[in-house]
Amino acid sequence: MTAGGRRVTVYAKSTAVSGTPVRPGKTYPLSSLDHLMGRHTLHLVFYYRPGPTLDRDGLKESLSEVLSHYPAATGRLSRGEDGGWIVKCNDAGVRLLDARANVTLEEWLGSASAEEEMELAYWEPMGDDPSIWSPYYIQITEFEDKAFAIGLSCTHMHADPTCATLLVRAWADSHRRACIAYAPFLHPPAFLPRPDPRPSHPLLSLKSSSAPFASNSKMSSATFRFSDLAVKSLLADLQPDASPFSALAALFWSRIARAAGVPPGPGELTLVVDVRKRMHAPLPHGFYGNALHFSRARADLAAGVAHVVDELGRHVAGLPEDEVWAAAEWAHERRHRGEEAFQMYGPELTCFALDHLMAYGAAFEKEGEGGRPAHVSYRVGGAEGEGLVVVLPAAEEGAARTVMVTLPEEVAKTICRDDAILRYGPTVMFAGRV
Amino acid sequence: MPAAPLPEFSRSVKLKYVKLGYQYLVNNFLTFLLVPAMATVALELVRLGPDEILAKWRSLNLDLVEILASALLIVFAATVYFMSRPRPVFLVDYACFKPPCYCRVPSASFMEHIRLLNLDDPKSVQFQTRILERSGLGEETYLPPANHFIPPNPTMEASRAEAQLVIFSAIDDLIRKTGLKPKDIDILVVNCSLFSPTPSLSAMIVNKYKLRSNIRSFNLSGMGCSAGLISIDLARDLLQVHPNSNALVISTEIITPNFYPGKQRSMLLPNCLFRMGAAAILLSNRRREARRAKYRLVHVVRTHKGADDRAYLCVYEEEDPQGHSGISLSKDLMAIAGEALKSNITTIGPLVLPVSEQLLFFFTLVGRKLINPKWKPYIPDFKLAFEHFCIHAGGRAVIDELQKNLQLSPEHVEASRMTLHRFGNTSSSSLWYELNYIESKGRMRRGDRVWQIGFGSGFKCNSAVWKCNRTIKTPVDGPWADCIHRYPVDIPEVVKF
Numbered sequence: 001m002t003a004g005g006r007r008v009t010v011y012a013k014s015t016a017v018s019g020t021p022v023r024p025g026k027t028y029p030l031s032s033l034d035h036l037m038g039r040h041t042l043h044l045v046f047y048y049r050p051g052p053t054l055d056r057d058g059l060k061e062s063l064s065e066v067l068s069h070y071p072a073a074t075g076r077l078s079r080g081e082d083g084g085w086i087v088k089c090n091d092a093g094v095r096l097l098d099a100r101a102n103v104t105l106e107e108w109l110g111s112a113s114a115e116e117e118m119e120l121a122y123w124e125p126m127g128d129d130p131s132i133w134s135p136y137y138i139q140i141t142e143f144e145d146k147a148f149a150i151g152l153s154c155t156h157m158h159a160d161p162t163c164a165t166l167l168v169r170a171w172a173d174s175h176r177r178a179c180i181a182y183a184p185f186l187h188p189p190a191f192l193p194r195p196d197p198r199p200s201h202p203l204l205s206l207k208s209s210s211a212p213f214a215s216n217s218k219m220s221s222a223t224f225r226f227s228d229l230a231v232k233s234l235l236a237d238l239q240p241d242a243s244p245f246s247a248l249a250a251l252f253w254s255r256i257a258r259a260a261g262v263p264p265g266p267g268e269l270t271l272v273v274d275v276r277k278r279m280h281a282p283l284p285h286g287f288y289g290n291a292l293h294f295s296r297a298r299a300d301l302a303a304g305v306a307h308v309v310d311e312l313g314r315h316v317a318g319l320p321e322d323e324v325w326a327a328a329e330w331a332h333e334r335r336h337r338g339e340e341a342f343q344m345y346g347p348e349l350t351c352f353a354l355d356h357l358m359a360y361g362a363a364f365e366k367e368g369e370g371g372r373p374a375h376v377s378y379r380v381g382g383a384e385g386e387g388l389v390v391v392l393p394a395a396e397e398g399a400a401r402t403v404m405v406t407l408p409e410e411v412a413k414t415i416c417r418d419d420a421i422l423r424y425g426p427t428v429m430f431a432g433r434v
Numbered sequence: 435m436p437a438a439p440l441p442e443f444s445r446s447v448k449l450k451y452v453k454l455g456y457q458y459l460v461n462n463f464l465t466f467l468l469v470p471a472m473a474t475v476a477l478e479l480v481r482l483g484p485d486e487i488l489a490k491w492r493s494l495n496l497d498l499v500e501i502l503a504s505a506l507l508i509v510f511a512a513t514v515y516f517m518s519r520p521r522p523v524f525l526v527d528y529a530c531f532k533p534p535c536y537c538r539v540p541s542a543s544f545m546e547h548i549r550l551l552n553l554d555d556p557k558s559v560q561f562q563t564r565i566l567e568r569s570g571l572g573e574e575t576y577l578p579p580a581n582h583f584i585p586p587n588p589t590m591e592a593s594r595a596e597a598q599l600v601i602f603s604a605i606d607d608l609i610r611k612t613g614l615k616p617k618d619i620d621i622l623v624v625n626c627s628l629f630s631p632t633p634s635l636s637a638m639i640v641n642k643y644k645l646r647s648n649i650r651s652f653n654l655s656g657m658g659c660s661a662g663l664i665s666i667d668l669a670r671d672l673l674q675v676h677p678n679s680n681a682l683v684i685s686t687e688i689i690t691p692n693f694y695p696g697k698q699r700s701m702l703l704p705n706c707l708f709r710m711g712a713a714a715i716l717l718s719n720r721r722r723e724a725r726r727a728k729y730r731l732v733h734v735v736r737t738h739k740g741a742d743d744r745a746y747l748c749v750y751e752e753e754d755p756q757g758h759s760g761i762s763l764s765k766d767l768m769a770i771a772g773e774a775l776k777s778n779i780t781t782i783g784p785l786v787l788p789v790s791e792q793l794l795f796f797f798t799l800v801g802r803k804l805i806n807p808k809w810k811p812y813i814p815d816f817k818l819a820f821e822h823f824c825i826h827a828g829g830r831a832v833i834d835e836l837q838k839n840l841q842l843s844p845e846h847v848e849a850s851r852m853t854l855h856r857f858g859n860t861s862s863s864s865l866w867y868e869l870n871y872i873e874s875k876g877r878m879r880r881g882d883r884v885w886q887i888g889f890g891s892g893f894k895c896n897s898a899v900w901k902c903n904r905t906i907k908t909p910v911d912g913p914w915a916d917c918i919h920r921y922p923v924d925i926p927e928v929v930k931f
Contacts, residue, residue: 012587014579014583014584015547016582017538017539017582019535021573061534076546092543093542
C-alpha cells in the first residue's frame, strides 16, 4: 500500500478480540452526552522508544487481555428502540492495523508533518452497515529502530480523551503484568436527568440552531512543547499563582485573536473541561464514555493577557455543577426529540483542557523512565472553523505542557512564527496542513 | 440400523432382568464350570488324605527322565506362549495444546469477517451463517493468527509458525509432565494431513529437540482426520519390533494454509468447523513404565472403504471454477460414515464384545439367514464393552449419527459434544481433547475401557481400544483445567446471531 514518498506503510488489517468471552446479550446504551459528540472522532498517537519487551506479538497478546475489561469497546453500534445508539456487546473485537515506518523515531518526531502524523492512526468512517463496523481502530507502527507508535482512532461517541487514554494506559499496565490502575467503569445511568430536570444550555442551543459551518479555508495544525522552565517563566510573567492551563490558554487566545484580525475588546472563548471529578458524587477516572462540559468564558482581550488568565482561571475553577446537569438534561431532551448531532468543537474558537490526562503514565516497559511514552499526540476530527486549542500534558514532569492547535491555515502560519509564543522557547512539531 | 421395537414397561422390566441374568451366565460361563470342578477336586483331595495321595503318586512309576522331559515340555510350551504374545504398549501420558487467548474466535468476529470478505455475495454469507448457527461450536474456539487477518494471510512462513507453536508447546508440556528426555525418544511419528513442508514436520521436531541421529521418524500426511489412530497403529507395530523403546506420536492439523477463499458451498464447511489444536502422545513398551502409564493399548482396528468409488470421492480436494483449492464434502457423507462404522464394528465386535452379545448376534444372524430374513438384525450393545467413548468431533452431524447408530446415551457422547463446543473440530487431535475431558471430570477409573473412533477422508474409519491402567485423580493438568467446572453446557440446536 505504499505510494511514492510515503514513509508509513499499513500492510495488514486484522481483528483483535478479547481473551475471555463476553456474557451473551449484554448491551451498553450510549448516554445523551455521548450522542452529542456524533460528528467528531478522536485520534491519539503514543510514541515509545525501543525496549526489550516491546514487540508486536507481545503487544497483541496484552491487548487481548485488556479487551476483556472493555466489553463496550469490542461491541458494535446499532440503533435502539428509541432511535438512539446502543452498543451490542457481541464480542466482535476491534480492528487492528499493522504498519511499518521506514524512519527512526527521532527522525520522525523531528520532521513529520501534521498530515503524516495521522497516518499513524488509521480510521475508517462508519459505512452503511454499523453492525460490521468497528468503532475503534488501533494501529501498531514499528519504526526502523524498533521504536513503536500506538495509534488509536475512535468515534467520539464511544470515548472522550480521558477514556481513550485510560484504555491505552490499561493496555500498558497489562503488558507490564501490573494491575490496571484506572479500571474501566461502565455506568450508563451516570448522566440521566435529575428528578426535577431544568434543561438549559444556551451555548449548545445556539450552536445547534446555527447553520452548519461552510468555509473554503483549509485547516492546519501544529504542536508546541513547552518545557517546565518555559511554563514557569510564563507564569512568572503573567500571574504566578495561576494554573498552567489558564496561562497557556490565555496566551494562545490573545495571539490567535490578534492573528485572525479580531479587534481587541471583550471576547468569548468556548472552554471544554472534563467533569469526572467536578461532580458532587465524582465519577471514577475510568468512567467509560463522554464526561465533557462545553461552556463560554468571557474576558476583555484589550485589558492584557494577565487579565485574561485571571478570567479563565476563575471560570474553570467556578464551574457550577448545576450547569453540568442542566447541559445533560438539555442533551437528553434533544435526543428524545430525535434530532441529529451537530458540530460541538467549533466553529467558534474552542479551548480544551486536557492537562489532567495521565497519558505519560502509560508505560509498556518495566524499568523506570525508559518505558514512558516519548510523546503523545491528540487530534479531534471534525473541528473545522476558527480552530481548536488543546492543552495537554508533556513528557517532562512538573509544569511542562504541550499545546496542540488546529487553526485556519493563515492563522496557523502566523502563530507558528509569533514572537510572544516563541519567546518561551517551545519545540514546534507536526506542523502543516491537516 | 433400525432398533428393535420397545416392549411395554412391565414386560421390559422383567426383560431387563432376564437379559442381565443371561449376560452374567454366558460371560462368566467358564467360572461357572470351573468353580464346581475345582471344588469337587479339592473335596476329593481332602477326603483322600496326604498318605493316599502320595501312594497314588508312587503308583505312577515316573522316573527322573520322564519327569525332566515333562518339565522341559511345560517350560518350552510356556516360553513359546510368552514369547509369541505381543509386547504390551503403554500410553505413558499425553499433552494437548491449549492455544493462547489472542487466537480466540468469537462467533461475532467470525461472522463479521465472512461479511467483510463477501460484501458482494449475501447468499454465501447467509449459507455460512446457517452453518455456524447449527455447528455446535462455542465462543472459545481458536484459529491461528494468520486467519484473523482481513483477508487471511496464508504464507508458508505463517504455516510454519503455527506448526512450531502448536507442536512445540504440546511436546514441551509432555516433557514437563513425564520427565521425558529428548535423547530417549526412539520412534517419532507425526501426522498432519494438509501441511507437508520440506523438510518434514518430523524433521522440524528432530531439529528443535536435538533428537538422536538413529531415530526412526515418520511423517504421515494426506491421511485425513483419522490419521491420529493410524499413527498410533504404526507406533504400536514399531514397538513390537523394537524392544525397550519410547515412541512419541504427534497428531495435529495446521489450519493456516487451508483457508478456502472461494464460494463453492460444498467447500465452505471446513472453514467454519476446523480449528487449531495438537496433541503429543508418549507410547512405550518398557516394563518399568507399566506402573505410571495411564493406559494400555488393547486393539487398533482400521477399516478402509476406498475401494468403493462413492466413499473415495466423498471428501475430495479439488479446485473450484475460480481456481481456488478447497476440500469438497459430498452430500452422502453421513451415509458413508455410517457404512464405514458398520464395517469397523463388525471387525471390532468379536474382539471386545462379551460372549453374551456375540452369541446373541450370531444366533440372530443364523436365524435371519436360515429361519426368517425379516428378523431385525441385532445391534450389539457396545455399552457393555466400554465405559467411555471418544467419537471424533467432526461435526454435530457425525456425533448425532453415531449416537443413534450405537444407541449411546447423552452422557456417553458428552465428551465429544463438549470438545466440539470448546475447541471446535481439531481434526486428528480431537480424540485426545475428548479423553482429557473425561479425565478432567474424574470419570476415569482403573480398568475402564475407552473406545476412540476416528473418521477421515478415503473414507476411513479407525478405532482404538485402551484400558485404563490407574485411576486418574482430578484436578488434571490439561487444556480443560480452567474451564471444566463450566461443563457440560447445554448446546442449543440453533444459536441465533
